[in-house]
Structure formats: C-alpha cells, structure tokens
Amino acid sequence: MPPKTIEEPARQIPLYGEYEVAVLGGGPAGIAASVAAARAGKRTLLIERYGFLGGMGTAAGVTNFCGLHANVHGEIRQVVHGVADELLARIDRLGGLNAPHMVFGKIAAQAYDTAAYKCAADDLLLGQGVEILFHALGAGVVMDIDETVRALIVETKSGRAAVIGRMFIDCSGDGDLAAWAGAPFELGDGAGSMLYPTMMFRVNGVDPAAAGEAWKTIPALMDEATRRGETFPRKGARTQPNGASTSPR
Numbered sequence: 490m491p492p493k494t495i496e497e498p499a500r501q502i503p504l505y506g507e508y509e510v511a512v513l514g515g516g517p518a519g520i521a522a523s524v525a526a527a528r529a530g531k532r533t534l535l536i537e538r539y540g541f542l543g544g545m546g547t548a549a550g551v552t553n554f555c556g557l558h559a560n561v562h563g564e565i566r567q568v569v570h571g572v573a574d575e576l577l578a579r580i581d582r583l584g585g586l587n588a589p590h591m592v593f594g595k596i597a598a599q600a601y602d603t604a605a606y607k608c609a610a611d612d613l614l615l616g617q618g619v620e621i622l623f624h625a626l627g628a629g630v631v632m633d634i635d636e637t638v639r640a641l642i643v644e645t646k647s648g649r650a651a652v653i654g655r656m657f658i659d660c661s662g663d664g665d666l667a668a669w670a671g672a673p674f675e676l677g678d679g680a681g682s683m684l685y686p687t688m689m690f691r692v693n694g695v696d697p698a699a700a701g702e703a704w705k706t707i708p709a710l711m712d713e714a715t716r717r718g719e720t721f722p723r724k725g726a727r728t729q730p731n732g733a734s735t736s737p738r
C-alpha cells in the first residue's frame with residue numbers, strides 16, 4: 490500500500506505583517522468588518538484569495554442585494570444602513586446601481602453592476618486606510634498556548650507567509666479560520682445533504698419590457714417540464730435587472 494500522507498519538514502516562513510485586526514475574506518461581511526475596524530482606529534488588513542472584493546456578490550455573479558429591505562407592517566423599506574449605504578452610494582456614483590425591484594412579489598432587492606461594486610468597495614476600504622492583501626489564500630493558523638489565534642498562514646504567488654494579529658475576524662463565508670482554530674461546526678443536515686446549488690448567469694441584450702415578469706413565467710415553464718418528467722435540483726428561477734446603466738431606474 491502506498492503511504493497516504495507525507496511529512497512536511499518544519500520551516501521558517503516570512504512575516505507579512507502585524508495588525509490589530511486581520512479580516513479573512515473580502516465579501517460583504519469582510520468589507521463591513523474591515524471598515525468598522527479601521528474606523529475604530531485599528532490597523533487593519535483584509536486578506537482575499539481573489540483579486541477583487543465583493544465575495545459571492547461579485548465572484549459568483551449574484552448581482553443584487555437582497556436583505557437590505559424588509560416588510561415593516563406592510564411597507565417595504567430599506568432597514569439595513571451604515572456601511573451598506575456608503576457602498577451603495579459609491580456604486581451609484583459609478584452608474585452601477587438600479588432602483589430596488591420586487592423579488593417573488595414579496596420583497597425588494599437592489600441590482601448592481603459587479604465591476605462597479607468591485608471599484609466602489611476598493612474605494613471604500615482604501616479611503617478608510619484598510620490594507621488589502623489580494624491573491625492570498627488563507628491556509629491555516631498558528632495557535633498560541635492560550636488557544637487564541639496567533640497568526641494566519643497565507644499562500645501567495647510569492648510563497649507562504651504569516652500575518653500576526655491581535656484580533657482575527659473570519660469572513661470567509663465558509664468558517665475556514667474558525668475551523669482551523671478548532672471551533673466546532675456541523676455540515677448541512679449531518680446526513681450528507683448540503684444547501685442546494687444555485688447557478689447564476691447573465692444574459693445580455695434582453696428587452697426588459699418583452700421579458701416581462703420572467704420570475705413568474707420561468708417557474709411556470711419549469712412546473713410544466715416537471716409534469717413531463719424533467720427533474721431540477723431547485724425550482725423557482727429568479728431574474729433581476731442588471732447592467733444598471735441600461736436598465737430602467
């Protein structure tokens with residue numbers, strides 16, 4: 490039987506830097522956390538594996554904020570503000586923000602252009618003095634004897650390095666840092682089922698008037714296909730106006 494593991498020799502690795510706050514992940518959570526930390530006067534570093542901010546909102550083509558609004562006694566209004574407003578204003582200034590639209594006829598979501606989101610988030614963080622380390626994959630932690638995280642290990646094109654922090658915030662969306670630090674976690678329903686997958690894709694050159702209420706017609710077509718014997722991992726397609734500069738506001 491060939492061996493299943495190999496011993497990696499211990500080695501000294503360079504120190505990238507020492508920070509009061511180190512944030513892993515540059516999605517909406519990481520953006521808000523790092524801006525808040527920098528505003529509190531902390532020397533802050535945000536570490537992101539890709540070369541841009543926005544997390545799934547940009548990398549996975551989510552293209553709308555759903556969750557900023559709520560139905561308050563029958564009135565749909567924006568209830569999340571703070572850093573979100575500052576990000577929205579910057580995206581809007583770049584011409585990349587649509588007026589809120591209704592989703593499933595129930596709640597408002599606000600569509601944006603992903604390139605504008607990336608630029609707006611850069612501007613927001615750099616304006617607050619947050620340092621950003623792009624193209625760096627968090628790969629593990631070094632623990633202190635008191636079971637606190639002493640350093641985050643990152644893999645970059647320049648090699649492996651360590652970020653020392655007084656406080657670490659896990660905004661990886663996957664709980665990577667927390668898991669490396671030994672925090673307990675559960676996966677899905679514990680019986681192998683995880684969150685269902687969603688495929689986001691973008692269609693250009695659509696006449697929004699002719700497309701109409703596609704969020705109603707597409708699910709109806711899917712129901713029809715199901716009756717014919719087709720199967721889908723998820724029912725209920727959603728559509729949202731994107732490319733803010735060409736969509737009606």
Ligand SMILES: Cc1cc2nc3c(=O)[nH]c(=O)nc-3n(C[C@H](O)[C@H](O)[C@H](O)COP(=O)(O)OP(=O)(O)OC[C@H]3O[C@@H](n4cnc5c(N)ncnc54)[C@H](O)[C@@H]3O)c2cc1C
Binds near residue numbers: 538548551661
């Ligand atoms: C397909 C899909 C459709 C969705 N639809 C909607 C929608 O229509 N409207 C809506 O509002 N929300 C939607 N969501 C949910 C929304 O995207 C998430 O709630 C939101 O992105 C969570 O933000 P986050 O910052 O916690 O994590 P994420 O957005 O996941 O950001 C995590 C960041 O951490 C980085 N990262 C992860 N691990 C590491 C590591 N080890 N080292 C370095 N960097 C790392 C990632 O690259 C990413 O940039 C959707 C999500 C998906 C995936």
